[in-house]
Amino acid sequence: MAETSLSQAKADPTPYKGSRLGGLLHRNETLRGYLLMSPTMVIMTVGILVPFIILLVMSFWTREGFGFDTTLTTTNYQRVWTEPIFGALLSRSFWISGVATVATVLLCYPMAYYVAFHVHRNKMMWIILMTLPFWTSYLLRVFAWKVILGYEGVINSGLMSLGLIEAPLEFLLYSQTAVIITLAHAWAAFAILPLYVSLEKIDKSLLEAATDLGDGPVTRFLRITLPLSMPGVIAASFLIFIPTTGDYITPALLGGPDGAMIGNFIQLQFGAVNNWPMGATLSIVLMLWISAIALVFLFVTRKAQEKIA
Amino acid sequence: MTNADAFISIQNVNKFFGSFQAIEDVSMDIAKGEFFSLLGASGCGKTTLLRMLAGFESTSNGEIFIDGQAMSDVPPHHRPVNMVFQSYAIFPHLNVRDNIAYGLRRQKLPKAKRDEMVEEMLELIKLPGFGSRKATELSGGQRQRIALARALILKPKVLLLDEPLGALDKQLRDQMQLELRALQRQVGITFVFVTHDQEEALTLSDRIAVMSGGKVLQVDTPEGLYETPRTRDVASFIGNMNFFNGTVRRNGSATGAVEVEGLGAIPVPVEQLTKPDETPVQIALRPEKFTLSAEKPAADLTVAGKMDNTAYLGERSHHYVAIQGREEPVAVSMPNLGASDLGQAGADVWLSWSPDSIVILDAD
Amino acid sequence: MSGTYIKRPNRPLQIYAVIFLIVLYTPVLFIPMFSFNDSLYVRFPLQGFTLQWYGELWTREPVWNALWNSIKVGVVVSLISTLLGVVAARAITRYRMPGKSALVTFIMMPLVIPGIIFGVALLVLMSRMGVPLSLYTVTVGHLIVCLPFAVATLLPRFEGFDPSMEEASADLGENGWWTFWRVTFPMVFPGVIASMLLTFTISFDEFIMAFFLTGTDPTLPMYIWGQLRFPQEFPSVLALSSLILFVSFALVFVAQRIGRVGLEDEL
Numbered sequence: 001m002a003e004t005s006l007s008q009a010k011a012d013p014t015p016y017k018g019s020r021l022g023g024l025l026h027r028n029e030t031l032r033g034y035l036l037m038s039p040t041m042v043i044m045t046v047g048i049l050v051p052f053i054i055l056l057v058m059s060f061w062t063r064e065g066f067g068f069d070t071t072l073t074t075t076n077y078q079r080v081w082t083e084p085i086f087g088a089l090l091s092r093s094f095w096i097s098g099v100a101t102v103a104t105v106l107l108c109y110p111m112a113y114y115v116a117f118h119v120h121r122n123k124m125m126w127i128i129l130m131t132l133p134f135w136t137s138y139l140l141r142v143f144a145w146k147v148i149l150g151y152e153g154v155i156n157s158g159l160m161s162l163g164l165i166e167a168p169l170e171f172l173l174y175s176q177t178a179v180i181i182t183l184a185h186a187w188a189a190f191a192i193l194p195l196y197v198s199l200e201k202i203d204k205s206l207l208e209a210a211t212d213l214g215d216g217p218v219t220r221f222l223r224i225t226l227p228l229s230m231p232g233v234i235a236a237s238f239l240i241f242i243p244t245t246g247d248y249i250t251p252a253l254l255g256g257p258d259g260a261m262i263g264n265f266i267q268l269q270f271g272a273v274n275n276w277p278m279g280a281t282l283s284i285v286l287m288l289w290i291s292a293i294a295l296v297f298l299f300v301t302r303k304a305q306e307k308i309a
Numbered sequence: 310m311t312n313a314d315a316f317i318s319i320q321n322v323n324k325f326f327g328s329f330q331a332i333e334d335v336s337m338d339i340a341k342g343e344f345f346s347l348l349g350a351s352g353c354g355k356t357t358l359l360r361m362l363a364g365f366e367s368t369s370n371g372e373i374f375i376d377g378q379a380m381s382d383v384p385p386h387h388r389p390v391n392m393v394f395q396s397y398a399i400f401p402h403l404n405v406r407d408n409i410a411y412g413l414r415r416q417k418l419p420k421a422k423r424d425e426m427v428e429e430m431l432e433l434i435k436l437p438g439f440g441s442r443k444a445t446e447l448s449g450g451q452r453q454r455i456a457l458a459r460a461l462i463l464k465p466k467v468l469l470l471d472e473p474l475g476a477l478d479k480q481l482r483d484q485m486q487l488e489l490r491a492l493q494r495q496v497g498i499t500f501v502f503v504t505h506d507q508e509e510a511l512t513l514s515d516r517i518a519v520m521s522g523g524k525v526l527q528v529d530t531p532e533g534l535y536e537t538p539r540t541r542d543v544a545s546f547i548g549n550m551n552f553f554n555g556t557v558r559r560n561g562s563a564t565g566a567v568e569v570e571g572l573g574a575i576p577v578p579v580e581q582l583t584k585p586d587e588t589p590v591q592i593a594l595r596p597e598k599f600t601l602s603a604e605k606p607a608a609d610l611t612v613a614g615k616m617d618n619t620a621y622l623g624e625r626s627h628h629y630v631a632i633q634g635r636e637e638p639v640a641v642s643m644p645n646l647g648a649s650d651l652g653q654a655g656a657d658v659w660l661s662w663s664p665d666s667i668v669i670l671d672a673d
Numbered sequence: 674m675s676g677t678y679i680k681r682p683n684r685p686l687q688i689y690a691v692i693f694l695i696v697l698y699t700p701v702l703f704i705p706m707f708s709f710n711d712s713l714y715v716r717f718p719l720q721g722f723t724l725q726w727y728g729e730l731w732t733r734e735p736v737w738n739a740l741w742n743s744i745k746v747g748v749v750v751s752l753i754s755t756l757l758g759v760v761a762a763r764a765i766t767r768y769r770m771p772g773k774s775a776l777v778t779f780i781m782m783p784l785v786i787p788g789i790i791f792g793v794a795l796l797v798l799m800s801r802m803g804v805p806l807s808l809y810t811v812t813v814g815h816l817i818v819c820l821p822f823a824v825a826t827l828l829p830r831f832e833g834f835d836p837s838m839e840e841a842s843a844d845l846g847e848n849g850w851w852t853f854w855r856v857t858f859p860m861v862f863p864g865v866i867a868s869m870l871l872t873f874t875i876s877f878d879e880f881i882m883a884f885f886l887t888g889t890d891p892t893l894p895m896y897i898w899g900q901l902r903f904p905q906e907f908p909s910v911l912a913l914s915s916l917i918l919f920v921s922f923a924l925v926f927v928a929q930r931i932g933r934v935g936l937e938d939e940l
Contacts, residue, residue, distance in 0.1 A: 033768025037776060040761040040820065044780060047817040051794035054801055107693070114690045118683055128929045133697055135871065135925040137878035139894050140914045143901070144700040147707065147715055147911075154703055157716035188697060239785060246787020248881055253901070263789045270793055270885070280797065283790050290787075365840050385843040386852075398841035402859040411855070412845030463845065 059280040068277060076281035086265075086282070090289060093261040096176055096251075097244040100183035104191045105236050107184065112195035112232075113225075116202075127196065134189030142249050145182040149173045149254065174256025182250050187243075191236040198232025199225070227305075234301050242290055262286055315374075316341035316499055317362070317467060322371030324357055324523075331357045333523040335371075339501065339516075344493050346502045346510040348546075349520035355503045356395075358520070359469050362501060363392045376466055391460035392469040395476070397452040399444045399459075405431075406440035408455055412463045430458040433492070450481050457489075461496060470502045474509065486512055507547050511535070519543050535595075541670050544593050551639050553592040554672070557584050567592060567669070571635030572612055581669045589672040596642035598666035601628055602659050603651055611661040614639065616654050621645075630658055701918060708911035715907055726912035736913065739896035743877050746808055746892060750815040751873035758823030758868055759861070765824075766831040777824075784821045791817055792885035799886070806888035814882030819872040826871055826932055830864030867932030874924045878917070893917065 060072040080086045115126045133141065148154040149172040156168035172178060202225060210220045248263035255261065262282065269279030315338030324332035332354045339345045347355035360366040361373060364385035373380045375389060391412070400408050409427045418426075424440075431437050434454040447455065453473055460468055474482045474489075490513050493500050504510050510517050511531040518528045519542075527534060527543045538544035541552065555569035559582075567582075568574050569592050577592070584590060605611065614632040626645055629638040639660065643651075651658060707715045711723035730736055764770070765777060783791060792814065799810050838860065842852040858865075880894040887895050897913060900906040 029768045030770050033764045033770040033773075036760050036764035036768070037770070040757045040780065040824075041776070043757065043816060043820065047795065047813060048779075048782065048791065051791075051798040054797050055794045058797055110686060110689050111693045114683070114686045118686060124933060128926065129694060130697070132922060132925060132929070133701060135874055135878075136701070136918055136921040137880070137894060137914075139878070139880040139897065140704065140918055141701060143897075143910075143914060144704050147703050148700055150715065152714060152716040154715075154717065157718075161717045185697070185700065242785045243787050246789045248789050248884070263787065266789055266793060267884075270796065276797065279793060283793055286787070287790060363840075363844055365843075384848075385840065386846050386848050388844075390844075392841070392844045394837045394841055396835055396837050398835060398837040400838060400841075400856060400860075411842070412847070414851070414855075415846055459841075459845065 055280045056284060058277050059284045061277040061280075063275045063277055066274070076278050077285070079278075080281060080285055086285075089260070089262050089265055090285070092176075093245050093263070093286075094289070094293070096179055096259070096261060097183070097241050097247075100180045100187070100244055101237050101241040103180065103184045104187055104240050105195070105233060108188055108191040108195055108236070109229075109233070112192050112199055116196055116199035127193075130192050131189040134187075138186060139249055141186050142182055142253050145178070145185070146173070146253050149178050149181070173254060174259060176255070176259045178254040179251050179259040179261070182254055183240075183244050183247065186250070187240045190239045194235035194239060195229065195232045198229045198235070202228045230301070230305060234298075237297070238294065242294065245290060246286055315339065316343075316376060317501070318374040319358075319362075320372050320374070322358075322361065322373060323369045324354075324361065324366065325369045331523050332361070332369075335523075335525050337518055337525060337528055339499060341499055342497050344490070344500045344502065344513055344515045346504060346514040346517045347520055348504055348507060348510040348517050350505055350546075353520040354523040355505075355520050356471060359392075359471055359501060359503045362467070363390055363469050364388050389466040390469055391463055391465040391467075392471065393453070393456045393460055393473045395471045395473070397456040397473075397476075399447065399452050399455055401444050403444060404440065405436075405442045405444065405447070405455055408444060409440075409458045409462055411459060426462055430462050433461070433495075434458045435488075449477050450485065453477065453485065457492070461498070465498060467499045467501060470500060472503055472505070474504075474506075482509075489513065511547070519546060521546075537668060538593070538670070541591060541593070541673070544668065544670065549596050549640060549642070551594045551596060552670075553594070553635070555590050555592045557582065557586050557588045557590055559586055571632045571639075575610060575667075576664045577667045577669060578665060581667075584669075591670040591672055593668040593670055594662060594666060596627065596640040597625075598662055599639070599641040600661045601630065601641050601643050601651060602661070603656070605659050606661050608661040610664065611659050614658055614660055616652060616656045616658050618654050619651070628658075630660060632660070704911055704918060705915040708908065708915045710908070713905060713908060715911070726908040727916075729909050730912055730916075733909075735891075735896060736893075739891050739893045742808055742890050743893040746812050746815060747873045747876040749812055750819050750876040751869045754816055754819040754823040754872045755827075755865060755868040757820060758827045759865060761820075761824050762827040762831045763857075765828065766834070767836065780824055781821045783817050784825075788818070788881040789885075792882050795882070796885045806886055808888070808890050808892075810886040810888070811883050811892060814886045815876040815879055818879060818882055819875050822875060823868045823872050826868040827861065827864045830861045834860060863931045863933075867928040870924045870928035870931075874921050874928070878921055 057072075058068070059076060060074065062069045062071075062073060062075050111130065115123065115130070119126050146153070150156070151168050151170070151173055153173070155172060156165070159165045160168065206224055206228070207220060210224045215223060245261075246263045246266075247261060248267055251259050251261040251264050252267075255264070266279050266282045266286070269275045269282065317339040319335055319337050319339075322332055322335045323330065335354075335358065347358060349355045357366055361368055362375075362380075364380065364383060368381055380388060400411065403411070406424070406427050409430050410423050413423055413426070427440060428437070431439055434457055436451060436454055436458075439451070439455075444452075444455075453476075456473070474485050477485060486509060502510075502513060511534075514531060516528060516530055517534055519526045519534065521542055527539050529537075534543060534547050538547065538550075544550045544552075553569045553572060555567040557566075558568045558574060559566055560574070562576065566574050567577050567590060572592075575592075600606070600608075605613075612632055614630040617629040617631045617638040619629070620627040624645060625642055628641045628643065628651065630641055631638045641660065706719075708726055709722050709724070710719050711725070712720040761780065765773060770776070795810070795814050795817070796806075799806060804810060834857075838856055839852055842856045843849075847855060878894060879892075880898065883892045883895050884898070891899065893913075897910055900910045
């Protein structure tokens with residue numbers, strides 16, 4: 001049966017004739033790839049590149065009444081450079097983000113280590129559990145901290161009803177501490193993932209080899225695990241430091257005057273102060289600073305790693 | 310074979326990936342109904358050539374004809390060929406029946422007819438009743454058969470097989486080799502088979518193209534490749550081979566003669582002796598073409614040596630014999646017919662051979 | 674394996690992990706807790722159980738409008754960003770393209786650059802082009818934010834995809850269009866669903882882009898932001914927030930589960 005039906009070859013219709021374009025696309029993979037990427041690239045160009053260029057141009061304008069003076073000048077940049085308020089705001093932003101970043105990475109490292117090395121069943125559930133809060137509303141997570149740290153919030157009213165304190169602790173809300181706590185908590189998931197991935201990748205036999213060669217648990221951690229997980233630590237630090245420097249919600253809800261950051265000031269320029277060119281200048285300056293800090297950080301860690309190696 | 314008989318004709322095909330040349334000026338013809346193998350180590354270009362036949366790689370220049378039709382502008386889904394992938398590429402979201410019937414959609418057959426064809430195929434590959442199995446529940450051997458059925462149901466002019474047995478264990482592979490060969494005879498479709506396993510190629514093929522570095526070294530029948538390899542590369546890729554340096558010196562001999570290191574002036578098949586006197590050549594002799602004995606034999610062609618060492622392989626033993634005038638010991642393969650009296654390492658032994666078993670190759 | 678020297682259980686670390694998870698979740702749990710509290714003031718001790726704040730939400734017209742706005746934006750954003758993500762992930766994984774890694778970096782940029790910068794940049798663009806702020810401008814902003822997440826969710830799907838599957842389909846006679854629908858799409862389908870759920874959730878919860886790009890129609894987070902100024906609205910904001918949190922958690926949880934179905938390595 002099978003023999004008869006198979007012995008005649010595939011019926012031969014008229015020879016295939018393809019279109020020119022079809023043939024070109026069939027042969028040129030690169031072209032097909034770019035063609036597929038193009039819609040995404042158009043959106044990203046319109047949504048990121050073009051606005052950035054306009055923002056850059058606007059940063060060289062100045063405010064004039066309710067409109068703009070479109071002659072190009074570096075007045076705004078000079079103001080940012082000379083007036084101490086801007087420098088103070090920038091350095092405060094970097095300080096707050098820096099402390100929050102260090103705290104987050106330090107607190108998340110043991111957690112990532114635990115899941116990478118000591119969880120054997122349901123690893124996926126643990127990862128989902130650790131990252132789940134990150135996907136929910138940032139605004140609401142910050143709002144939750146306002147509920148906790150508030151003047152009559154969870155901590156103060158709790159401690160007071162327990163009789164531990166007489167009056168509310170005022171340093172909890174509207175302070176840099178409040179902002180740092182909230183940022184560290186809200187960005188934890190962002191730190192966990194890269195840390196976990198870099199730890200998980202470590203070949204377990206390396207640890208056994210270190211033990212075999214005489215290292216105890218602590219030296220083994222310092223000599224093998226920590227250096228090998230450094231890429232994760234660096235990635236985690238970047239992923240938290242960069243976005244938090246420009247954060248708006250947390251300082252706005254919890255910072256008060258002492259905890260205000262550059263993001264709030266940028267928003268002011270586009271809102272109440274209504275000095276858009278100044279807002280544009282501040283955005284550009286923030287970007288430049290972030291890039292500079294990132295580059296220095298990269299350079300230093302690379303040098304440090306070379307030294308270890 | 311003349312060009313007119315060729316069912317598949319590959320003509321001066323080159324393929325570049327950037328500056329790397331994967332295929333270098335390959336030409337060959339494959340006849341209808343042939344079981345044809347592309348044999349070579351990994352990276353030799355055999356898979357690239359197969360993928361060019363299927364249409365997944367374009368030719369940089371040159372042309373491929375299948376049944377008289379030029380292929381360079383024909384995309385894979387319009388080519389009269391089907392392929393069995395190395396990974397089998399069984400669609401994991403479909404069951405066995407839908408996998409086998411995948412290519413039938415375009416023929417717009419009634420469901421009953423389609424199911425009948427699938428059942429027929431399942432019979433052919435000896436997996437009747439497997440139609441409703443999930444693709445993820447299959448063993449390696451079963452996946453391989455499904456991949457075959459999925460391609461054969463479309464009655465292709467050519468079936469391309471990309472190392473289809475590579476993922477199977479030794480025992481299953483031997484069994485599948487027999488089945489594959491029987492299946493090919495049964496369906497009569499031209500098979501182009503890629504493998505790096507020389508034994509597999511010898512067992513299965515009508516003809517084999519040995520490839521290396523993007524070039525075709527030799528196209529021949531299994532016997533032709535084994536008995537009369539044309540280059541040292543082919544000779545050493547297929548089976549084991551002893552190579553001796555030599556110089557052509559006829560000295561008026563009618564049988565032809567070559568002065569060989571360690572063996573002296575020996576007669577060689579006259580039809581192979583095309584070079585003028587004093588040309589350096591290489592003499593190739595398979596290990597099993599030697600006879601090894603403890604006493605000096607009566608044969609004309611014999612040379613004394615000392616046993617170097619012996620590897621016992623069950624049905625045969627490999628002996629390494631040191632002879633004077635040659636640095637490397639000579640490999641000799643002897644069947645283990647009875648109690649061996651060839652002795653320990655260091656024992657005196659005698660090597661003999663027949664002039665017909667000699668192959669003359671160009672010197673390096 | 675649990676018996677091996679390196680992997681023996683570490684008690685202090687285990688305790689740390691449990692505390693970590695508790696601290697991670699507790700702050701968010703206070704929101705639903707106080708949303709059922711029968712008091713205008715968010716403070717201890719709790720005053721008793723009530724559904725009053727939820728009932729109040731039900732009758733509020735602006736809440737419904739904001740919800741509807743958020744859903745409209747979220748659905749459009751999730752559809753478009755997932756579609757673009759599928760196409761981009763496929764191009765990235767399948768084709769040799771010079772400058773590919775630069776393109777990927779460009780797409781992933783919104784993941785790390787402070788949102789406020791994209792917000793003001795788009796605001797400036799819209800105002801220079803004379804486009805009035807509306808739900809459309811919010812949608813554009815959310816697309817920029819969601820695209821990297823869509824691509825990041827879909828990339829592992831396409832990477833774990835044996836290219837010979839598509840070749841097999843072409844070899845069996847299917848053209849590109851049918852190959853996509855019969856082979857590619859079913860195999861990446863879980864990733865598509867996960868991407869749609871995630872991008873919807875992100876858009877639904879997004880604040881900073883909406884903050885700069887909303888016109889007169891607020892999204893739900895914008896509505897909440899507006900209410901935060903009025904202390905007497907706190908309890909109803911808590912009730913609304915609880916609902917949003919619940920939906921977000923559920924969607925993301927489902928997305929994470931689906932997104933990993935059939936992926937060989939778990940992360």
